[in-house]
Structures are given as structure tokens and as C-alpha cells.
Amino acid sequence: MTTLTTDPPRNGLSPLERAYARLGVVLITPTILVFLLVIVYPLLAALYLSVFQIYTPTLQGGFVGADNYIELLTGKAFWSSLRVTIVWTVGTLTLQIVAGVGIALLLHQNIWFRSLARSLVLFPYFLSTVVAVLVWKWLFNDLYGALNQGLMQLGIIDMPLDWLGSMPNAMIGVILVGAWKYFPFVVIAVLARLQTIPENLYEAARIDGAGPIARFWDVTLPQLRSILTVIILLRAIWDFKEFDLLYLLTGGGPVTSTQTLSLLVYQEAFGLNQMGQAAAYSVGMMLVMLVFMVLYIRQTKEKA
Amino acid sequence: MTTNKMTNAGLPRRTVLTGMAAAGAAALMPRRILAQEKITLRWWSPQSSPEQMAAYRTQIANFEAAQPNIKVVFEKTSDEGYAPQLAAAFASGDVPNVVTHLPSFAVSNYWRNGLLEPFNDVIEMIGPEKFYDGVNRIYEIDKGQYAGTSIGNSSANVIWLRKDLMEKAGIEANPRTWDELLSACSKMQGGGIYGAPLPYGRNSMTSLIFIGVIHQAGGMVFSPDLEVAIDSQETRDALEFYKAMREYCPPGATNYSWGDSLTAFVSGACATGVYTGRVLVNVNNQNPAIADHITCDTYPTKSRDIAPWTFNDFPSVFIPKQASNMEATKQFAAFLYDPEGYIQQLHAAPGHVLPVLKTIAQDPDYLNDPIIEKYRAEVDLMSEAAANGFNLGWESPEHQPNTRAGEVVNSGVIAEMVQRVVLNDENVDVVLGETASRIEDIMGA
Numbered sequence: 001m002t003t004l005t006t007d008p009p010r011n012g013l014s015p016l017e018r019a020y021a022r023l024g025v026v027l028i029t030p031t032i033l034v035f036l037l038v039i040v041y042p043l044l045a046a047l048y049l050s051v052f053q054i055y056t057p058t059l060q061g062g063f064v065g066a067d068n069y070i071e072l073l074t075g076k077a078f079w080s081s082l083r084v085t086i087v088w089t090v091g092t093l094t095l096q097i098v099a100g101v102g103i104a105l106l107l108h109q110n111i112w113f114r115s116l117a118r119s120l121v122l123f124p125y126f127l128s129t130v131v132a133v134l135v136w137k138w139l140f141n142d143l144y145g146a147l148n149q150g151l152m153q154l155g156i157i158d159m160p161l162d163w164l165g166s167m168p169n170a171m172i173g174v175i176l177v178g179a180w181k182y183f184p185f186v187v188i189a190v191l192a193r194l195q196t197i198p199e200n201l202y203e204a205a206r207i208d209g210a211g212p213i214a215r216f217w218d219v220t221l222p223q224l225r226s227i228l229t230v231i232i233l234l235r236a237i238w239d240f241k242e243f244d245l246l247y248l249l250t251g252g253g254p255v256t257s258t259q260t261l262s263l264l265v266y267q268e269a270f271g272l273n274q275m276g277q278a279a280a281y282s283v284g285m286m287l288v289m290l291v292f293m294v295l296y297i298r299q300t301k302e303k304a
Numbered sequence: 305m306t307t308n309k310m311t312n313a314g315l316p317r318r319t320v321l322t323g324m325a326a327a328g329a330a331a332l333m334p335r336r337i338l339a340q341e342k343i344t345l346r347w348w349s350p351q352s353s354p355e356q357m358a359a360y361r362t363q364i365a366n367f368e369a370a371q372p373n374i375k376v377v378f379e380k381t382s383d384e385g386y387a388p389q390l391a392a393a394f395a396s397g398d399v400p401n402v403v404t405h406l407p408s409f410a411v412s413n414y415w416r417n418g419l420l421e422p423f424n425d426v427i428e429m430i431g432p433e434k435f436y437d438g439v440n441r442i443y444e445i446d447k448g449q450y451a452g453t454s455i456g457n458s459s460a461n462v463i464w465l466r467k468d469l470m471e472k473a474g475i476e477a478n479p480r481t482w483d484e485l486l487s488a489c490s491k492m493q494g495g496g497i498y499g500a501p502l503p504y505g506r507n508s509m510t511s512l513i514f515i516g517v518i519h520q521a522g523g524m525v526f527s528p529d530l531e532v533a534i535d536s537q538e539t540r541d542a543l544e545f546y547k548a549m550r551e552y553c554p555p556g557a558t559n560y561s562w563g564d565s566l567t568a569f570v571s572g573a574c575a576t577g578v579y580t581g582r583v584l585v586n587v588n589n590q591n592p593a594i595a596d597h598i599t600c601d602t603y604p605t606k607s608r609d610i611a612p613w614t615f616n617d618f619p620s621v622f623i624p625k626q627a628s629n630m631e632a633t634k635q636f637a638a639f640l641y642d643p644e645g646y647i648q649q650l651h652a653a654p655g656h657v658l659p660v661l662k663t664i665a666q667d668p669d670y671l672n673d674p675i676i677e678k679y680r681a682e683v684d685l686m687s688e689a690a691a692n693g694f695n696l697g698w699e700s701p702e703h704q705p706n707t708r709a710g711e712v713v714n715s716g717v718i719a720e721m722v723q724r725v726v727l728n729d730e731n732v733d734v735v736l737g738e739t740a741s742r743i744e745d746i747m748g749a
Binding site for chain 1: 384387388390391392394395414417418419504505506507554555556557558559560568571573711714715716719720723724727728746749
């Protein structure tokens with residue numbers, strides 16, 4: 001006790017505080033190590049690879065400096081895929097949000113079989129992407145697909161439609177399947193938030209004469225803003241880098257009409273065995289996402 | 305305490321030390337010297353239909369029975385997926401021991417980059433005199449060194465025909481030229497049946513089939529000394545033909561790959577087909593109603609004076625250089641040609657993979673198969689066409705081996721050319737110029 005009280009603190013910290021600081025370092029070290037291993041190392045490795053021309057199977061190659069980035073900036077491939085990625089992300093995200101909020105509102109009502117419906121609505125999200133794509137490819141099939149057969153029987157079309165092999169059908173098709181697959185995530189999050197909105201806000205709105213639509217815009221939507229912000233941010237990131245669904249549905253075709261940046265990176269790395277160029281495209285993709293995120297964070301801060 | 309107990313029990317210190325030294329030495333012995341140690345071999349193949357899987361199980365069981373300390377594990381890959389899977393395997397060093405059924409042009413690329421074990425020992429174990437002449441030539445990329453060998457032949461682009469529909473349409477002979485084919489498709493199309501399931505998707509099938517069409521126009525993708533030669537009048541003619549065929553193909557052919565094209569003919573939705581001999585077993589199993597009405601021929605050419613050009617991808621067997629247990633691996637690779645298992649593998653899809661060993665082709669056990677007996681003329685035609693077949697890795701007897709052919713196919717540049725001209729109606733000259741330039745880039749990379 002005497003020592004503790006008489007020993008002058010070094011650097012303004014008492015021995016107890018120094019002990020806590022050391023403990024803090026020990027406790028945070030595993031987190032930092034994992035962070036370095038799974039985030040910093042791959043990032044640095046991508047940056048390193050991007051200045052080499054590397055043959056993928058051997059990982060051998062020579063230093064090419066900025067050549068891969070010059071190709072990225074001056075070639076058409078990156079910009080074309082970026083445009084496709086933005087169309088896909090905006091299209092599918094918009095549908096996910098609209099469908100997700102709509103169905104969450106429906107499932108928040110006191111309807112029959114509500115519990116069952118709440119369980120079933122999660123089905124697409126839990127389904128393996130491969131299985132989901134097989135099912136949808138079967139539905140879209142030109143010769144036996146239920147979609148074409150149904151439309152023909154209803155007299156809406158005379159001949160089967162080419163859903164995934166021509167534009168704009170292919171882009172519409174992948175956007176629809178993407179929205180179907182991922183809207184349950186929006187439903188779960190929005191439904192959870194809806195259940196915490198105080199009922200007295202709606203009562204006050206009713207007393208003020210607000211109808212259902214006015215209550216939605218003036219009460220529900222403002223209350224959902226924070227959760228929707230998080231959902232849009234997360235889903236935008238996930239959709240921007242979506243790979244398996246697009247690869248399996250169209251392979252990026254017709255030509256390169258549905259080839260997003262993820263597919264371009266894959267094609268470069270494993271189709272052409274050019275790992276260096278693929279890494280440069282990945283870095284470009286990351287920078288684009290970074291720009292969007294910074295803009296988004298600034299926007300939300302200003303509004304806050 | 306422990307030492308005292310041991311010495312008290314009658315074990316002298318010298319004995320204990322000697323025992324420890326012996327145990328240490330045993331631990332340092334090379335693992336392979338331990339005769340009873342179980343080793344595992346990994347076998348990859350993109351060919352994995354249920355019948356083929358059954359044949360593989362037989363081959364594995366027979367080999368394991370002969371080599372009790374070896375376990376063989378089969379792992380599926382796919383025609384569209386093997387390139388990235390193998391690239392990742394080579395890069396990580398976690399490679400399979402034996403890979404089968406990949407096209408020869410993929411093998412040559414891996415060989416050129418030093419990733420494969422020379423296959424000479426395996427060919428010697430099988431017996432080089434048993435192979436058909438020329439089968440191994442495509443794998444002799446460096447003089448006297450074999451990158452692999454063929455596990456079979458295939459004729460990937462023969463035309464399949466419905467004789468009943470031809471008769472109904474008043475067509476007396478198999479189409480020999482493009483004009484005859486277009487006319488036949490026009491006559492047979494209707495009543496829910498399309499003329500042909502040609503692929504227009506952005507995939508390897510479109511690339512490989514269209515390479516055949518270029519040759520059927522009298523052209524080539526590369527000159528014999530491997531200069532890019534795709535920007536030619538013959539390619540323009542091929543594109544024009546392919547575009548003309550579009551109206552006889554199902555709407556979804558714009559996204560067709562191997563499975564879709566096969567199913568379109570087997571199900572009866574198309575009057576003609578383009579595929580290997582797998583059609584035979586699939587029709588008999590899945591649509592026996594048309595089984596007596598199908599036949600095949602070499603795919604028509606632009607004119608009668610142009611010889612047919614059959615695409616044979618020379619399905620391969622090869623061994624990655626980094627594979628473990630090399631001696632056992634080579635034994636297993638050679639064992640794949642053991643008659644019992646090899647014949648069962650060929651019978652899994654009769655006519656799809658054709659034998660490369662003369663001894664097997666004449667073996668009564670091979671010939672004694674209901675499908676082969678029923679369609680003997682078709683199987684013989686495919687065998688002859690495949691024996692005289694080529695692919696992008698070796699376009700003609702005059703051509704040098706093209707070790708970048710796999711990358712040209714996997715890049716999708718040829719399929720994209722087809723889509724841009726046929727589906728997007730882009731200017732042929734511009735597209736061809738850009739395609740040639742892209743292929744040159746791939747060759748020079």
C-alpha cells in the first residue's frame with residue numbers, strides 16, 4: 001500500500017493504470033492478429049500482386065509496375081463491368097428494399113398463419129444459391145420452363161421468351177432472382193424494428209387525423225430510417241461483390257452484358273491465368289466501394 | 305524415480321538407451337519405407353455420370369484390392385470449372401494425383417509451364433504398342449517427352465439426326481453441306497420441334513463448336529506456325545452460316561452449353577443435334593420412343609469439296625508434378641487401362657468416350673454391349689471421325705502444338721465473337737479485328 005501511494009506515477013500513469021493498460025494490450029492482441037491475418041495481409045498481397053504479371057497456376061511472373069493499372073484505366077473491360085455492376089446493384093437492391101419493407105409491413109399485421117408466413121418468407125435466403133439458380137434456370141427454360149409455358153397458356157406471348165440469353169431480359173432476370181433471394185434479409189431486419197415502434201406514436205397520428213399512408217410516411221418510415229441505412233449499406237456491399245448467383249445464371253453473358261466486376265476478376269485470374277491483372281481489378285473494385293462508403297458516411301453524418 | 309524403477313525391473317540403462325535410439329531412427333525413416341502405411345491418391349475428372357461413377361468405383365476397388373495399402377478417392381470437377389480448380393490446386397501445391405478427361409489443349413498448357421510429370425513411364429507400363437497410331441502424338445509437346453496420354457477419343461461435333469422426321473419432311477439423304485442442312489432444318493422445324501440446338505452461350509461449348517464451323521468453312525483459327533488467322537473470309541462465312549441457323553434453334557440456345565444442347569435433342573425438342581456419342585445412351589434411357597430413329601454423321605461443311613472436320617478433345621490422363629506418392633500414382637494411372645475397368649468405363653456411355661487401345665477396340669467384351677451392337681454403324685463412324693479429329697491445340701497435321709489454346713478457349717473470346725455478330729448484330733469486320741487482336745494478346749501474354 002505504501003509503495004502504491006508513494007511511488008510517483010511515470011508518464012502520468014499509476015502502476016495500477018499501467019497494469020490495466022498491459023492487460024488491455026494482451027486482450028486486444030488476438031483481435032489485432034486475426035485482423036492482420038484476414039484483412040491486412042490479403043489487402044497487401046493484392047496490392048503486391050497487382051504490380052506483377054503473374055501466371056496463376058505457378059504464381060510466377062515479372063514486375064510490370066503500373067502496367068496493370070494503366071490497362072485498367074485505359075481498357076474497356078473494367079469500365080464496362082463497373083457499369084454492369086452498378087446497374088445490377090441498384091436494380092436488385094431497390095427491389096429488395098421495396099419488397100422487403102412491403103412484406104415486413106404485411107407480416108406485421110395481425111393476419112392468419114402469420115407465424116407460418118414469417119417462417120416461409122425466409123426460405124429463399126436460407127436456400128443454397130446453387131439450388132436456387134437451378135430452380136430458376138428450370139423456370140426460365142425456353143422449352144420446358146413453367147414461366148414460358150404459363151405465359152403462353154395465358155396468351156400473353158406466342159413463342160417462348162429467351163430469359164437469360166439476350167438483353168435486356170438477362171439483366172432483368174438476374175435482378176429479379178437476386179431480389180427474390182435476398183429480400184428476406186430486409187424483411188427480418190425491418191420486421192424486428194417495426195415491433196419496437198411505440199404504439200402511442202400511431203395513436204397520436206390517428207388522433208391528428210392521419211390515414212394509413214400518412215402514418216407510414218410520417219411515423220413508420222422515419223422510425224425505420226436507421227435500420228434501413230444499415231440494411232442498404234450492408235446489402236449494397238454484398239450485392240456489389242456478388243459472384244455465384246450471376247456466374248451460375250448467365251456466366252456474365254450475353255457477351256459481357258451481365259459481367260460484373262467480380263466475374264471480370266474471376267475470368268482474368270482463372271480463365272486467362274493473369275493473377276496480376278485480376279489483382280489490379282480487385283484493387284480498383286475496392287477503391288470504388290471505398291468511394292461509395294465515404295460518400296455514404298458523409299451523407300449520413302450531415303443528416304444526423 | 306522412473307529410472308530407478310526401470311533398472312530395478314531388470315532393464316539396464318544401455319538397453320533403454322539403445323531402444324530409444326532405435327525408436328528415434330524409426331521415426332526419422334522415410335515414410336514410404338513403412339510398408340504397411342496407408343496412402344491416399346486423389347483422382348479428378350469432369351466426367352461423372354452415374355454410370356461412369358459406377359465404372360470408376362470398379363476401377364478403384366480393383367486397384368485397392370491389388371494394392372492394399374493404397375486408398376483412391378475420386379473427386380468431381382466440371383468442363384467449365386476445371387481450369388480455376390486446377391489453377392488453385394497448382395498454386396497451393398495441393399494437387400490431385402491423377403486427372404482424367406480434360407481436353408488435350410489444357411494439358412499442353414500445364415506442361416509448358418512445368419506443372420506436369422512426364423508420362424513416359426506410364427505409357428511404357430500400359431504398352432505403347434497397344435495404342436492406336438498417333439494417339440500419343442498430340443501429347444508429345446517436347447520431343448520424346450509425353451505430357452500425358454488419351455484415355456479415350458471423342459467426336460464432339462457429329463451431327464445427330466432424326467430419321468423419322470427426315471422421312472416425314474421428304475429428306476432422303478443426310479445433309480452434307482450447310483445449304484442442305486439449312487434446308488433440312490427449315491423442313492423439319494414446326495409443331496413444337498426446332499431444327500437444331502446449336503450453342504450461342506458465352507461458354508466453352510460455343511467456342512469449341514464454332515472452331516469446328518470455321519474449319520468446316522475451310523478456315524482455321526491459327527496458321528500452322530501459330531499466327532492468328534481467324535480474321536478471314538472463311539470465318540465470315542462461318543459466322544454467316546451460324547447466324548442463318550439461329551432461326552432454327554430454340555430461343556434459349558443463346559445460353560446453351562453442353563447439357564442444354566444434349567437435352568434439347570434427346571428430349572425430342574430438336575430435329576438435329578450436335579454432341580458426342582453420349583446421345584446414344586441418353587436417348588435409350590430417357591426417350592426410348594425415338595431410339596430407333598436416330599443416326600449420326602460428320603457435321604456438314606460449306607461445300608462438298610471441304611472435308612469434314614471433327615473436334616476430338618483427346619480426353620486425357622495426366623499427373624501433376626507436385627503429386628505425392630509418385631510411384632503409386634503412376635501405377636494407378638496405368639491401371640486405368642486395365643481391361644475390366646476400362647471397358648466398364650467405356651460402356652458407361654458407349655460411343656461417348658471411344659477406346660484408344662487397339663486391344664480394347666477388338667475385345668469381344670467391349671463389343672458385347674447392347675448400345676454398341678445396336679448402333680455399330682454410328683459407333684464406327686464416330687471412331688473413324690475421332691481418329692482423324694483435331695482441336696484448337698492441334699488444328700491439323702501441319703500445325704505446331706498450341707500450348708495457349710486452353711487460355712484462348714477459357715477466355716471466351718471466340719464465344720463472345722459469335723454472340724456479338726449473331727446476337728448483337730455488330731459489324732463483322734470490327735468484331736473480327738478485335739477478336740484477332742485479343743487472341744494475339746493472349747498468345748503474347
